[in-house]
Amino acid sequence: MKKDNISDAVIRRLPRYYRQLTDLQNRGIIRISSHSLGQEMGITASQIRQDFSCFGEFGQQGYGYNVEELKAEIGHILGVDNDHHIILVGVGNLGHALLKNFAFAQNGFTVGAAFDISPAIIGTQINGIPVYSMNELDAYVRQHHVDVVVLTVPQSVAQSTADQLIASGIQGFWNFTNIELASSRPDVKFENIHFADSLLTLSYRISNH
């Protein structure tokens, strides 16, 4: 029942629903109306019903949503239950922080390995994840099915590293380099974390209130 051409705005709300439902579940809430869910999230009930209608029928008119079931449905749409295989390329401060702190498994991702050029960390493990030399990257990607690369390399090598990985068959990039990466291949997806965009949004809000 999934519609085609679901808008970017709807897709970006799905993880927010998932997070909110996880929070409701942790608070022991069994059932919630679209009205209450909207109030918690600062969006309207009709927006929620419209968003969900892109993916089929969730819940029953007048009875609200079962929190656990809805979370499972949205998690399934997001691919949380797919067990994606991810590797991290560039173990600097940020790469290190992500390997140490980010709950990859909770979001359906298994981190297989990390790669760097620094002899000081090649051969070590971070949070149980082995760090290999960049020289081993191509071979690793060819031997393992890798869905996504976390790209935390320096800006100067961001695009060339992405090109190398795309040539090896990688189609998903979680890009922390603050460089707009490009590929002529439409099947390659880039998802960017732009720290500066976020801080400048806050700057606007505190400068203009």
Add this chain to the structure above:
Amino acid sequence: MKKDNISDAVIRRLPRYYRQLTDLQNRGIIRISSHSLGQEMGITASQIRQDFSCFGEFGQQGYGYNVEELKAEIGHILGVDNDHHIILVGVGNLGHALLKNFAFAQNGFTVGAAFDISPAIIGTQINGIPVYSMNELDAYVRQHHVDVVVLTVPQSVAQSTADQLIASGIQGFWNFTNIELASSRPDVKFENIHFADSLLTLSYRISNH
């Protein structure tokens, strides 16, 4: 000439324009039409003209925009030239990575100090920024004008640390804790970096293409 009630979507596009114009400037481009700017950013020329009309008149019909002037105008709207004072609370892996790598100054922010509970790092400097004890936080905030706190503390103390800072007069939070922080005071602004939302958006795209 600024309109009231500018939508969140427009505000969130401003940093993207700023980033794109910085990139154009670095590439030596002097002047750009709304059509070309839109192509670079994947949005329509009419969207761009509509966004800019919220803030007054930029550029001249038929002549396009002067890149340097437009960048300065949008930077001014974003408050980049305000020299905001920022501190970082919680110097774990992520806090450390931000202090080391993030270009605060380039975005109009001066980092005055960082705070942590770990005796091992209290009294040290990271990238020239002194790390003080959490016991000194209240006194520091009362003695200095602090616009924004980067919150990189563990989740378990996120809300309590925010409450303490709000009581000391802080009104802006750049929140990396992945906890939805709340305040009853409407003058307090939270800007959240949700890593998981971003990764799950990518998960959706690679699961559903």
